[in-house]
Every structure is written in structure tokens, then in C-alpha cells.
Amino acid sequence: AQKITQTQPGMFVQEKEAVTLDCTYDTSDQSYGLFWYKQPSSGEMIFLIYQGSYDEQNATEGRYSLNFQKARKSANLVISASQLGDSAMYFCAMRENTPLVFGKGTRLSVIA
């Protein structure tokens, strides 16, 4: 079974609008961490945001926020006020007592 599921292969959003990228995970561990990375066309992997399983508040980093619903095992990334430079692949990842496992990614395209 997949540990990380990203059901949206591609998403479009209008510039300045908000967008939610979905991520669900599968674990039986109580302690785990969830990450989101951005990969622009250059290929580099850029860390965006982190949520620990014991964190009670949703993580936020500037225009990025993580909608963490523990009971549903979801960790959706919300990008507010989209910019053209947000066009990229976005990967959700999870660590248990293991190295990070990545989802297949969502390609976000921001339209002017």
C-alpha cells in the first residue's frame, strides 16, 4: 500500500487565487512528520513546510499553510495568493522511523 497518496496529477489556479493540494498518508505510528517540497523546472527540491504529528496547530510558512487533519490522515498544502513563480511540481512526504517517503507529486500551473 502506498504510504503517501497525491490524487491530483495536475492543478490549475488563477494568479492571486488560493489553491489546495491534497495529500493523504498511511501510518500506524504515533510519531511521524509530514513535509511538502516544491520542485521547479530546474529540478531542485525546495523545502516548504513541516508538520509534526504531535503539533496541535497547523503549520504556516508565509503563503504556505498545512491543513493537518490527523483523524482523516490528510495533510493538504494551501498556497494563498498564487504567483506565476509557484508553477512547479509539489511533493508531499512522510517520515516515520524511516527516511522520507514521497508521493508522486502534483503539477501546479498558475495562470495569469
Add this chain to the structure above:
Amino acid sequence: SQTIHQWPATLVQPVGSPLSLECTVEGTSNPNLYWYRQAAGRGLQLLFYSVGIGQISSEVPQNLSASRPQDRQFILSSKKLLLSDSGFYLCAWSDVRRKLFFGSGTQLSVL
């Protein structure tokens, strides 16, 4: 501050030729080190990770190997490349939360 260097950026190799990709980390000691591969349009697949010199864990059986001859050096190798080895290879190190910091990647094309 910590930096990670990975080279070369691109590589074109014939089938059956050897491979050596190198990764070095600066500004930290005893890091956990990782090699991931990304096939075109796909997610990242963990190939190897290392928690110390000479300690290598392999996640996927294949004709690739990894070595860690020094604390901050991680090498990915192959004796004979296959067409299926083509992809984007990323080296990374992790902090205590296992947040990964990635190198700039190597695009390998096996022809």
C-alpha cells in the same frame, strides 16, 4: 551554514559503462545521507541511505551501489549501466527532524 554539492549536473553514458556520482556536504558533521532517483514525471524513489562512514542501507535491489568513504562524502556507483538507470539523481542530507536538504541533482541519460 550547511551546503551540499553534487556533480556532475548532467551526464550521458552508453549502456554498459561505469558510473560514479559524487556528493559532499559542508557545515555539518555525521549527517544522514541519501540517494534518491526520480524517473521522468514521477516521484522520488529512495535508493540508499547512510547513517555513518561505511554504513549503507539499500532500499531497492538493482545494479547500483553506494559508498561513504568519508563522513561527508557519499558516492553512487555502477559497474555497468542499464537503460533503466536513466533518471534524475538527487543526493540529500537530513537534520534531526529528518528534514531533507537536497543537492542540485544529476540528470543521467543512458543511451
